[in-house]
Structures are given as C-alpha cells and as structure tokens.
Amino acid sequence: MKDPKSLTETPVTRRTVIASATLIPLAALTLAPTPAAAQAAAPAAASAFSTDQRRILAAFVDRLVPKDESGPSASECGVIEYIDGSLADFMPKEKPALLQGLMALNAYAARTQGSAFADLSAEKKDAVLTAVDTNKATPELKRFFDRVRRLTLEGMFCDPSYGGNKNFAGWDLIRYPGAKMAVGPEDQRMKTPPKPYRQALYKGPAGKNPAGDKHGH
C-alpha cells in the first residue's frame, strides 16, 4: 500500500466536509475566534461527566476490569476517555441515560450498603454490581449495567485513537497481535501466535486525523 489512490474524483467530498464539521468542538463555535494553531492544540470537548460522576463511573468499570496480575484496570486503560469521546462524537443521545444510571447506582448502593458507591470496599461494590447484574435491583439498572459493560469492552479493546486501550494494554491482555495493514502466512498460524505489533495506525477517529494509509507496513 505505497500509493493509495482515492476512490473520489475530487479529493474532498462533501461527505468528508460534513463529517469533519460535526467534530468541531462546541467551544470553537461559541467563543471568540481562536488562531488555528491554538485550536489544534486545545483539549478535547468538555467532559460529559462531573467530577463526582466520573468517580462513580471509574469505581464501576474498575470492578468490571480491576487492576490485578493480568494487567491495569479499565480506567487506567482509558475506558472513561473512550466513553466520554463516544458521548461527544457518536452517541450524545445516550448521555442522559448514562448520567441517570450513575445516580441510580449510587442511590442503590447507599440504600443497600449504606454508602456512596465509590466509597464502598471492593467486596461491597461487587455485591452491589452482582445484585444489579442478576436483575435484583431494577430493570433500568440492569440495562445500564449491560450498556456500561459493553462500553467497557469497547474502551478496553478499541483502536487506541479513541482514547481507550492505552499503551495497547487491552490488546496485551487478550493477546491480540495488533492491527496492521499486511498479514503474512506466518501471522495466521495456530499455537505459535505472531509477534505482537504495537504501532498506532491512526491519530484519531475517522474525520479527525485519519492517517492510516501513511502508516501501512
């Protein structure tokens, strides 16, 4: 893949422009004009979560994937950043349900274990989550649990350009050999897994800074 030719007759289609436009941070549209260089260096859009909400979410996902001898925890792998990024550019409509779920989890923890969720011991957190997972709390909390578990898996094992799978820790955990643009016969053998390939293919989600074609190997 040395010289990928675009399928387009003109390099920038209207579709690409629209896709990029939706990714401009809200701040850039409402504040005074900022020099282009400063915009590029600016942090991502503001978090969907308050400090408290973020603490509950971290406490939750770190029981799903705890830090242990198998590797770092979900939050250490960037799962919160992944969820935050997805809320900003892919699933903004899910924000109210997620925030409501965090509050409901906290309330359920307080009612059944006598304390806010994030302040509970690991055992008590697990007791709360087991009750929720086995549908002993409410159907809404069970739906919230399943959704967060799914988002945790996405954040753990996604391409690192989405903020999750930091330092490829997720891929190391499941021994996924890595995304690369050309795979030889030796990489498709059983029992003797290929050597891990740990180089980023992309700088960001598509529409931001896709650079995949330049990093083929």
Place this chain on the structure above:
Amino acid sequence: MATNLNPTDVVMIGLGAANGTAVLPLTKAGIKVIALEAGSWMPLSDFRADEVHNNVRRRITTGRKVWSEIPTFRTNPNEAARQGAAPTMMNAVGGTSIHWYANAWRFHPWDFKVRSETLKRYGADAIPKGSTVQDWPLSYDEIEPYYDLIEYEVGVAGKAGNVQGKIDQGGNVFEGPRKREYPMPPLRETEYTDMMKTAAKKAGYHAHRSPSAINSQQRDGRGACVYHGFCDTGGCPVKAKASTAVTTIPKAQQTNNLTIVERAHVTRIQTDNNGKVTGVTYLREGQEFFQPAKVVLLGAYTYENVRLLLLSKSKAYPNGLSNNHGQVGKHYIGHWAGREVSGLFPFDLNLWYGANSQAVVVNDWADDNFDHSGLGFIGGASLTVSHELHPIQGASMPTFGKAPEWGSKWKAFARQNAGRWTSAYAQCNSLPYENTWLDLDPTVKDPLGDPVTRITAGPKENEPRASNYAGKKAEEWFKAAGAVEVINVPNRGGPQLSTHAVGGTRMGDDPAANVANKWGFSHEVPNLGILGGSLLPTHGARNPTLTIQALAWRTADHLIKNWKSIAG
C-alpha cells in the same frame, strides 16, 4: 417546483450491488444511463483497520439517509411496530457491496424449484404451513451463464466441485454443474482451515473452501488480499474485495455513457396515464429535480425498493406503483442465519487476522442434500467457520460456564481464551410466509414526512428446526476438531431481521402473485425494471449477493435485446 432535466435512456435508482452491475452491460451497449445514488463515492481512507469505525459505529454499513428511515418491525398485526437498529442498506456508490463479506455463492439448483421438488419427493404435507413458496420463474441452468460471467467479471476465488458434471472432492460436491473452474484459487490456506477440513472428514462431512469475491492474487488491476482482519462490514483499502465501486462501475464510466449523481434522494417514480413510468423525482441539496427517462431501473435495498413503489401512487396505480395486484411487500424474507454454535479449544486458534470469507464450509445439511423424511422441515443450513476475529468481538466471547462475565476471574479467563474460541455460522434455506410482509408504517415518518417501511414478521417453524438440526452437526464438527467446550443456543421462532433481506417484489410468471416477471421487469409497468434482493422468491442457504448480481446482469441483457419494445 421541480426543475425538469434533459431526458435520458435509463435512470437508475441506487448504484450498489445490483444497478452497479447492470450499468456495465447497459453502457457498453451504448445506452445512456443516469444513476441517482443517495450516498457518495467513499475515499479509500474511510476503509480503516478499526473495529469501532466499522463494527461499533457502522460507518461503512449505513449512511445519512438510512439513519433517517429505519424500518419499524413487529411480530404480529396486533402489536405496535417499533424502530430497531439501522439496517445495512448502505448509502454510497457501490452500496452494500462495499462492506459485504464477499462470500460469493451460487444458489443450489434445488433453491430454484423448492416447491416442485418438495412435492415430488415428500408430498404436499411437507410444504411448511403458511408458506407462499413457489418455484423461481427460471432454473439454475438459465442463471448459470450469468453466475459464470459475474465470477469472471468481478473475480471470485474458489475451488469448483462440479465442472460440467465432473465431481471434484476438493470443491463443493453438492453444487450445480458449472461451466468452468473459478478464475482464482481460494484465499490462503491456513493451519486452521486444514484442521477444520480434516475434522469435517472425520465427522463424515464434505468440507471445502468457500468462494470469495476477494482477489487471492493480483487481478484486473486490483491488488491481492492483505488479510488484515477488518473485512467484515468494512471497506477494502487495497481494492482486493470486489465492490462494484472498484469493478463494474469504473468500467462503465469509461464508456462515457454513465452519469452518476451523488447525494440524490429519490422521492417518487412518476407515471403517465397509460401506466408507463416517465422518470424520477429527486431532491439534491434542498432542490427538487425531475429526471425524465425511457426506462426506470429501481435497484435500491429491499426495504427501499418496496417503499418507493408504495409511495409512488398515481391514477394508474392508486395503491402504489406496480401494485394493482396487491403484491408489493408480500413474500418478504428475512434470511434465517446466525452464529448459534460456539466452540472453545485448548490451544490458540489465532483467528484474529484474515478475511471472513477465508472460510471452510460444510453443505451436507443444506438444501435437499440429505433425506428429510420424518424430520419435520425442508431445506437446511450451510455451516461456515472462518478466519477474522476483532479484538472487542474476541473479548465479548461467551465464557462457556467457566468464568463470570466481569472481574478478575473474567480477566484471567479472557486472557487465556479470547484467541481460543470461534463460532459456526448456520445459513438456512428460507421461505416466504403469509405472516411476513412489508408495508408503510402508519405513524413513523422520515424527515420529509414520508412513512418508513414497516416489517411484519411472524413466527416460523421450518427454519428454526432446520437451523437447530444443522447446529447439532456443527457441534459434532467442533468436537471432531478438538473443542473442549461447545455451546449450542437453540434457535428461537423469530422474528428474523437479517442483513439478507429479500423478497417484497417477487419475480414469477403469474402476475396475480408476483410483482416482476422472470426478467426482473414489472408485470404491470412495461418500462420499469426492478433489481436487487427484493426479486428473490426464496433465499438459499448461502449469501445472496452473487445471485443478485447475476440477475441484474440478466435484466440488463434482456433490456438491451428488447430495447425498442421496452423503451419505445
């Protein structure tokens, strides 16, 4: 007011797998074609080795228009229909052929004669209750030259099992006779494909490598597969996968007889008082246009083919275009297909890389390849095991009762086993039923105020029985291969909302029971051709795209040969 455009010979609605194929013979014959496509050309940089992009956000399987007109579904007429996930009716030049897995199957000769063959072998009682199944208006022998043509035009990699009656155990011994060998050898053999072939033999099955519309070697100016493992619902960055956007459409452009209008949202097909179609109305960037044409070729996804006909009411067709017999939307089939059987192995399978159609298939339990006496169903399922497992998908594995689904114990389990499991894909022969059809939703509308498609899909008995029967065979296959755990989740009765949605404008000889004739032209509207999955009278036990492409080319040939009578 719509702007009237200059007339053309043919206006196409949609430029995907179907019209994207038909466009080549038409333009080569000197016919001027204007193709209206709701999406755009996709740049190769959109085709990423990125599971979130392809499989979570589904950037290569949907499109702006699709998200605004998601069909509703219900399981019976007394239930309120609700919108589910966006279907895979891709908006782009090339359509669904951009993201397909490229499993490039011919249907079995039996598929074309399910009704008559069943009556002959098992009697009238064997036809499933409530099924509206009829024979296709054409036989396998009539479509074979077009299968051959497409395989060589777009490039299919595979191994023949029956060349002009000569059986080759290396290929699919159950297939219908073909004119010649595939143009390319199958995709790369691996230790895994060898293991599964050997295991099938041990279990007493015939296994073979699946046909794939992916270059196993450089061909026709396109690259060979790089096996990077992001083929399933993704686009191909090296053009090895045969989408019409890299095969037939660019060749049609070279004739200078093709004009592609991107981002054209077709709203109605127009009709005159004599019942002939006159052209198509569409919106583009907020402006309304009318494109007059001698012939209209409707080649969108099944749900949109049906919706556009039902929306296009006129004096001649008060219940929707080509619907004076009330057949539009009837005989819709959601292909009965799924991955219900999973196996866990005591060693690394390492299936991460490769392509989904780099597969091994067993056809012993499909079609009428075995005696169904006393089994309580007809048809069956093909069983496929493949390469290509993405990391999120791998980690989302079932835990086989060996570990919880979260926490440190799950983590240790996933560490050991995410690369040690796989599933078999069972695809059933699927039939049309009285309790399953498409119409317009009475309440849910798209942003233009037009109703979306409503799917009514009642329970079935035949297909789940066939799937469960084949599932047991998959279980034995995995065990013969050395799996230590196998889980087989019984197939439920429906509804089956499949990415293979076919029927709804069924082809057949009887105008009272079919929308289209054996050539894909409307029985009621002489200059309206219908292309795509919506034509299919039954669904085979395999992926439908090659059949859709073969039918599309055949429709184009018919139009060329009969241009004066159809377009005149």
